[in-house]
Amino acid sequence: MPQRSLDDDSAFARIVVRDAEDGRVRFEAEDRGRLAELTDAIGTLHIGSPSILVAIAPATRELLEVDDVMSYCPSEHVEGWGFRHVHFTGSSRFVDGLGDYLGSAPHRFAFYNPTRPEAHQRNRTIEAIAMVNRTEPGGFESTPIYQKVFAPLKMERLRQLRTLICDGPSLLTWFGGLQDRAVTVRQHRLLSALIRPLQRRLSVERRLADGGLATAALEAAIEHTGSPSFVVSRTGRLLAANASGRELLEQDRATTRELLALAARGRAHASFELVPLREPGTAAAWLVLMRVSTAEQSIARCEATAAERWTLTPRQRSVLKLLIGGDSNARIAASLGIGERAVELHVTALLDRAGLDGRAALVACVLSMRR
């Protein structure tokens, strides 16, 4: 059977979404009680404890009456995919098989985009295999995941009832059950009832797990912007600054703070660049980059390098500095208070030193210098 890529969106044409997010769904008293217990456990986080997904797996399995419960989240590696977390109440051979497959799997290794699940798949209960026909071309049985994971483990008859729990567009976990019989409406609704509490819980877990690393990464990255940089919120909160930014704050406290206060209100100013943060939340913030005229810095650096290389006189240096800044002979003469003829002579001497035969070539040569 020809393998068909999972990148093909037509596989989703017959997606089956039985939307059970209706708050008025009635459960039987026993289900209601067990659901409430589970929801309570999900809503209570003990600092330092492992993910709730492991703890609730047995109770979820009993409640849903599925054969096994699974949760996993793929994580991107430079080589391919790995598990961010994985927990399965059934055979470890399935987890191993899936892990091996993920290591060299294509970007879209299953029926969803793993870095940014499609909006219509987020936080919904879906019978994953019912989304695609099992046997026709492009159906489940023609996919690599079926041929490499499900079939060899004789798990090909299993049905999946799952939800992709997401925080905004990003995947928190794949969560659901597997069984060898048809999924019931009751199972569908019970799993749906767990989505919201799990989403809130796992968002908190994700922030706790990644928040420190994100802060440390931000501190490292902001040092590479090449200019004094700050992150300020609209309320004037100073969230981050790099070393040169801190230095500027120390040196010229009042002025810098005034400029930052302006920036916090989203007001532009000639000496800095404001980049709004792409943020889904409410309080907007800005990345403020102080642009200490990089052109002037480059001119100074290149002119100094050339002066050292060609041992230039102070006057030649002054001429060169203005020349690489783009000034004409007339302007150079005016700036330095000398005659145009004198400028021409200096330029000729510079060309001589450089072994070049045109002003443009000289400018190109000097501005391409690196220390």
Add this chain to the structure above:
Amino acid sequence: MNPRHASTFDAVGRTGTLSKADHTRLDALAGELGLIKIGAPSSIQAVLADFRVLSELDSLVCMCPVERTSGWAVERFACDNFPNDTKFRQVSTAFLERAPRRFGWFDAIRPEPAQRNVVLELDDLVPRAELEASPAYAEVLVPLRLEHTFQVRALICESSSLLAWFGAFHSERASPRQIDLLIAMIPAMRRRLSIERRLDLCEMVNAALETVLEQLGVPAYVISATGRVFETNQAGKALLETRRAEVSASLRAALTQAPAPLPFELTRFREHGGEDHWLAILRTKGTDARLAHALGLAASRLKLTPRQREVLDLVIRGAATTTIAAALAISERAVEQHISAMFDRAEVSSRAALVSLVLLGK
């Protein structure tokens, strides 16, 4: 300075002045601080009230001053049993809004190491006369009629940064038991405050990280030692999609300092108490790359035609008209025409000025 800190703990980490009942109640408070009810308000206020009953300190405060472009904002303000809690909050918040970096005998951005996570009495830290001459005295303590109280406090810190000012205002100097009780609260308070701060800031920090990476303009990755990609930018994503094998081989090589096909510049960093991670930036070093960058920028800014771009590429390398004509197999006259068209677009009148404008990225 006479800090009574954790060294006063005995071998099993318990201090001599505390009874078994004290420990039981402290454990219960730590348990409460270690529990997050998702969606419910912070438990710090409730814990503060319970701790006051336990410690018999008159009034308790826990507040997190956060740096603003000017002065301080106060977050997670909790206080218990002041003559007027609301007024205390208003007055101290208003004071901090305009307060300097050292508003209370410590550096509020990076508290001095000797003051971090230890319990200190203000009277050990600063002579009364100095206190009475301070703005905090005139603007906070006097209006609130707290000028005759004794302050005892801990600066709860995570590594070098301040999480909270946590302490008491008491009618007399704190007893050894009261100080030991405060000491015993520090670890649980620190854990809780650190987590609350992390939850508050996470979204904004993630957004800031994404924005900064985009600003770098070249492919950049935040990776772990196992090669997990924690974050990347658009350029990084595109490179990974088109040249995954090369990128992963180069990153692996860079981590072991072996030569790699793609020159990644690595910066190692580590979150507090976490594993090493790296910021990998693809540095297109060398003159060619810089010239290409400048050319690309100028071509889009001046809206150059493909042919003008080709000519400019040679002009900024210092080539003369004859050389350019030969290289592009066009006439010298055509070269001159392309260049003068670019003069118009760039509003310059000489080739040297054009080169200067392009290479300086003006």
